[in-house]
Amino acid sequence: KAGVTQTPRYLIKTRGQQVTLSCSPISGHRSVSWYQQTPGQGLQFLFEYFSETQRNKGNFPGRFSGRQFSNSRSEMNVSTLELGDSALYLCASSESRGDGAHNEQFFGPGTRLTVL
Amino acid sequence: DQQVKQNSPSLSVQEGRISILNCDYTNSMFDYFLWYKKYPAEGPTFLISISSIKDKNEDGRFTVFLNKSAKHLSLHIVPSQPGDSAVYFCAASKSSGAGSYQLTFGKGTKLSVIP
Numbered sequence: 001k002a003g004v005t006q007t008p009r010y011l012i013k014t015r016g017q018q019v020t021l022s023c024s025p026i027s028g029h030r031s032v033s034w035y036q037q038t039p040g041q042g043l044q045f046l047f048e049y050f051s052e053t054q055r056n057k058g059n060f061p062g063r064f065s066g067r068q069f070s071n072s073r074s075e076m077n078v079s080t081l082e083l084g085d086s087a088l089y090l091c092a093s094s095e096s097r098g099d100g101a102h103n104e105q106f107f108g109p110g111t112r113l114t115v116l
Numbered sequence: 117d118q119q120v121k122q123n124s125p126s127l128s129v130q131e132g133r134i135s136i137l138n139c140d141y142t143n144s145m146f147d148y149f150l151w152y153k154k155y156p157a158e159g160p161t162f163l164i165s166i167s168s169i170k171d172k173n174e175d176g177r178f179t180v181f182l183n184k185s186a187k188h189l190s191l192h193i194v195p196s197q198p199g200d201s202a203v204y205f206c207a208a209s210k211s212s213g214a215g216s217y218q219l220t221f222g223k224g225t226k227l228s229v230i231p
Contacts, residue, residue, distance in 0.1 A: 004159070033219075043160075043205065043221040056216040090159050096215060104150065105219060107159030 002027065004093050004108035012114045018079040021111045025072050025093030031055075032074040033105060034066060037088040046089075049074050050096055078113075086115045119143045120208050122222035131231050135193040139206030139222055142187065146208035148217070151180060151191045154203045154224070163204075164191070196229045203227070 005024045013019050025032050033056075034046040045058040049068035066076040072093075078085055092105035121140045129135045137151075147168040152160035166173040166180045166189070173180050179192045193200055206222040 006159075031216075035219075035221075042223040043207075043219075045218050045220070048216055048218065050216070056218055058218070092159075092219075094217075103217070104162045104165060106162060107152075109157070109159045 004091055004106055006089075006091050006108040006111050008111060009109065010112045010114075012116060013081050014116050015081055015083060017081050018077065019081060019113060020075055020077050021089055021091075021113075023074045023076075023091030023093075023108060025074070025091075026106055029093035029095055029106075030072055031094045031096035031103070032068055032072065033092045033094070034074070034076050035090045035092065036060075037090060037110070038086075043090070046076065081115045083115050086113060088112050117142075118223075119146075120206055120220050120222040122204075122206055122225050124225050125223075126226040126228070128228045128230060129196045131198055131229055132195045135191075135196045135200065135227055135229070137191040137193075137204050137206075137225050137227065139189045139191075140187060141189075141208050143208070143210070143220075144187070145210045146220070147211075148209040149180070149182060149189050150207045150209065150219070151178075152205045152207060153200075154205060160205055193227075196227075198229050198231050201227055201229045 031050045033048040037043045048056040052068045063079045068074045088110045090110045092107045094103040094105045150165040151163040154160045182189045203224045207219045209217045
């Protein structure tokens with residue numbers, strides 16, 4: 001199976017702009033989670049989508065949003081970019097079998113966002 | 117409040133010896149633990165996991181030990197190989213309801229295996 005893919009891999013934006021990042025999960029995986037990685041804070045959970053619905057959300061401001069399509073592909077959007085939004089944004093997919101068992105999350109390569 | 121801590125930012129080990137990476141957690145609601153390996157410019161790669169009902173899980177050269185009473189887990193790599201050089205992240209998971217399992221990560225330990 002192909003792994004998790006993310007586009008674009010690199011992005012440069014200026015303060016105040018908005019950005020949309022895309023993630024295609026592993027075939028058959030219905031859950032997509034997004035994480036932000038920065039040198040200071042490490043990997044932090046943004047939100048999770050399952051069946052086109054946001055199922056869980058981390059402690060990030062409302063400028064960070066996302067959505068999931070019927071084919072499980074997901075996008076995240078950051079509006080009114082700030083310098084501190086510069087980070088590696090990682091997408092992870094999992095089966096989420098619904099049987100109560102934890103499922104491993106498989107990560108994509110990430111999108112490196114630089115805000116100038 | 118850092119709920120998952122990896123107190124050693126870096127570790128150097130000779131090729132062929134054992135590498136031991138440590139992780140501590142504070143939230144007793146965590147019931148599943150994972151280790152990921154990350155190379156530069158790549159996403160984290162899943163290595164091995166353990167449920168809180170177990171105290172050990174092995175997969176080839178990798179073994180994870182869990183001590184629930186101490187809220188401590190460790191990853192053992194035996195024997196260590198130069199290709200193991202990477203940043204290792206410890207992650208913990210708990211149910212957030214509705215079938216969602218959110219991962220909380222430590223800040224990582226950079227392992228260098230010296231030939």
